Amino acid sequence: MTLAQHFGxxxxxxxxxxxxxSALAVASFxxxxxxxxxxxxxxxxxxxxxxxxxxTNPLDGITLRVKISFFGGLLFGGPFWLWHAWRFxxxxxxxxxxRYALPFVLGSVVFFSAGVVVAYLVFKKTxxxxxxxxxxxxxxxxxxxxxxxxxxxxxxxxxxxFEFPVVLVALELARVLTPxxxxxxxxxxxxxxxxxxxAITPSSDPFSMFALMIPLVVFYFLAIxxxxxxGR
Numbered sequence: 001m002t003l004a005q006h007f008g009x010x011x012x013x014x015x016x017x018x019x020x021x022s023a024l025a026v027a028s029f030x031x032x033x034x035x036x037x038x039x040x041x042x043x044x045x046x047x048x049x050x051x052x053x054x055x056t057n058p059l060d061g062i063t064l065r066v067k068i069s070f071f072g073g074l075l076f077g078g079p080f081w082l083w084h085a086w087r088f089x090x091x092x093x094x095x096x097x098x099r100y101a102l103p104f105v106l107g108s109v110v111f112f113s114a115g116v117v118v119a120y121l122v123f124k125k126t127x128x129x130x131x132x133x134x135x136x137x138x139x140x141x142x143x144x145x146x147x148x149x150x151x152x153x154x155x156x157x158x159x160x161x162f163e164f165p166v167v168l169v170a171l172e173l174a175r176v177l178t179p180x181x182x183x184x185x186x187x188x189x190x191x192x193x194x195x196x197x198x199a200i201t202p203s204s205d206p207f208s209m210f211a212l213m214i215p216l217v218v219f220y221f222l223a224i225x226x227x228x229x230x231g232r
Contacts, residue, residue, distance in 0.1 A: 013084040021077035025194035028072025032065050035072060036144075042120070047140055054075070054141035064144045071152045075116065078108045078159070098175065107166050115162030118211055119155040125207035128228070130167055153202050161200070164216055168223035172230070179227040193217055 028035060042051055044051035055061060086105045169175045178209070197213035 010088060013088055016142060017077065017081045017084050018079045021073040023073075024076040025069045025073025028076070029069040033067050036064075037147060039068070039125055042124040043127055043142065043147065044152075045124045047131050052119065052141060053144035053147065055144065057183055060143070060145060064148060067145065067148055067152075071148075075152075075155065077161075078112055082108045082112070104166060104170065107169075108163060111162040111164075111166055112159040115158035116155045117161070117214065118162075119158035119208075122211040123151060123154060126205050130203065150202060153165060154208065157202065158212060161164050161212060162215065162219070163221040165226070166221035168220070168228050169180045169230070172227035174224070179224045179226075182220070182227070184225045189220055190217055193220065196200040 039158050040053070041049065057063075064099055083105055086101050088106075089101075123173070131138075134140075168177070172179060172182075193216045197216065201208045201212060
């Protein structure tokens with residue numbers, strides 16, 4: 001393929017993914033009440049007596065619905081973006097590398113989804129911490145747009161960060177890193193993971209930090225094991 005043909009294929013795949021995400025955003029707009037209830041659930045678990053949202057702006061309602069639709073299209077469309085990205089890259093790979101394309105796509109989807117689920121499950125503890133840290137004299141009625149921004153940001157960050165083992169294994173297969181190098185520097189890597197987890201956690205609570213840090217340390221050693229198996 002010529003360079004122009006590569007750009008044409010990239011454009012076509014981008015438009016396909018954009019159309020899928022747009023369709024999923026419309027579906028999210030239609031199912032907005034169910035999605036809002038799902039997102040509100042951790043809040044109500046953490047503070048069941050005061051888990052109502054406070055709206056002070058007439059436009060907050062429609063803004064929230066549009067935001068949920070946008071993020072719904074982004075999150076639910078993520079696997080399609082990953083699939084088409086790999087399909088675009090695969091023809092340029094060697095035969096040995098091409099056979100790993102499907103496992104990498106599936107692995108990317110599984111780990112991204114796992115990160116989103118972990119963020120959803122730990123968000124209850126996040127809200128409990130944020131409610132408790134303010135003291136008993138405060139009554140919490142969160143702005144839904146700010147709550148949604150924090151929640152979705154955590155899910156996206158966890159989802160993207162959980163791609164860590166996929167990236168490490170890819171670097172091992174590309175001979176950029178070796179399992180021996182990773183194992184030799186595991187102490188420094190663990191310290192870096194701890195610092196990274198503390199810095200990137202948007203809510204700054206210890207529960208989210210540990211929920212991110214512990215899986216990343218496990219993934220680090222998991223990537224070393226997979227790299228050794230694939231290198232045999």
